[in-house]
Amino acid sequence: MGFPKDFLWGGATAANQYEGGYLSGGKGLSTLDAITGGNKDQPRMITFKTKEGEIKEVTRSESLPEGAVGYVDPEKYYPSHVATDFYHHYKEDIALFAEMGFKCFRLSISWARICPKGTDEINEEGLKFYEAVFDECLKYGIEPVVTINHFDIPMYLADHYDGWSNRKVIDYFLFFCETIFTRYKEKVKYWMTFNEINFLRSWTQIGIHSSEAQSKYQAVHHLFVASAKAVQLGHQINPDFQIGMMVAYIPSYPMTSRPEDVLEALQFNREQEFYIDVQVKGYYPAHKIKQFEREGITIVKEPEDDAIIAAGTVDYIGFSYYMSTASTANPENVKYVGGNQMPAVKNPYLEESEWGWAVDPLGLRISLARLYDRYNVPLFIVENGFGAVDELTIDGQIIDDYRIDYFARHIAAMKDAVELDGVDLIGYTPWGCIDVVSSGTGEMKKRYGFIYVDMDDNGHGSLKRMKKKSFDWYKQVIASNGENLAK
């Protein structure tokens, strides 16, 4: 009973929020290197130069003018440039993960560190960096879990190709995949293609200038083809590779039993499950095709695309789970959360974090059961966690009982899904196992880690690492394979 013996306990991070070293070791610029910090009230901005040479900025959900190129303003602070500096601390950090007993560690590879322009030029020093990181993990018996692409794209591809709107980018991405699959085939077994593929939009993440639905879905189609090709290529290079997809899963409940609210919830859930349908079942669901027809969205496809998508289905579903939401047919009740990226309604039965994310452990069991019932493939929770402000006590401790409480309730819910619903759950990697920059808001203040990093919202701090109370707690959880959740 309980979790399987070889369950992958670990933690998760992403290059753009953790690594830093933005120009070190031959790395090229990523789109994320031109996104400013922000906070709950102030959105992160994209800084760019227009065709005419003017320097401007827009929020991440707005369009950029045609011909605009990313611009790093020397007067501004960009959190990705140093982040929490994994680049220079990886040995120390991995030693701390090993001390907690991690069985795996999820990280992403920065595309621009391997291919500085995103094209077919390789930066050997970048390949060496990740090689050293993987060797360091393997030294402690920690299995690396690699997100091939987490929310960024080499800026050159955004500037010169309009990012993923251009089919040529599929080939460049495949070149990048082939390079890392071949180089790391003996060191890495678990991969996933695109982080939170259902959240990818605009210049920030996929390098497209327009924020229109037409442009987004065309780019998403290219992402599907690229992911499917990557899955096939990876399996050719090493048949033991486990290659997953990755979706942000936020289940929505109908606000009331009014059928109109139930329909709203169905539509909300379906918008996320569309991405899983394509990558797990291998085809576009009927409702999406109808929506495209209704909204006049035309996807330009090559004749072979449907067959590629059908042949490149994934081995497992990786997903993030932070919160649930509620749906209503009364739009006046709707507010926005998740760095203003997501419409949500307050569920009166749930408490929320300071950032308005509803804490719902049972929602995790419901999600696991629903996903396993629908898709019947292994599931991997590759992100979960509680973003909170951590205060240091006078003697320099961080007593994060709120975080321990969040994790204890979510792990108990996972255990129920495994024991009572028979879900095939292969692992659990809490988000930001060491403090990283928030993706939504660009702050340091919103922390998730078991390990504190001394760094503030303006990039000031010693980058010193400190164990929080949750560090020893999670160590005990792993040591007992999820049985001992006591505080």
Ligand code: P53
């Ligand atoms: P932050 C919104 C809602 C759910 C997940 O998010 C999200 C987002 C985007 O903000 O993204 C994932 O840092 C993402 C990570 C991110 C993490 O959740 O905004 O994969 O990169 O850091 C937490 O609190």
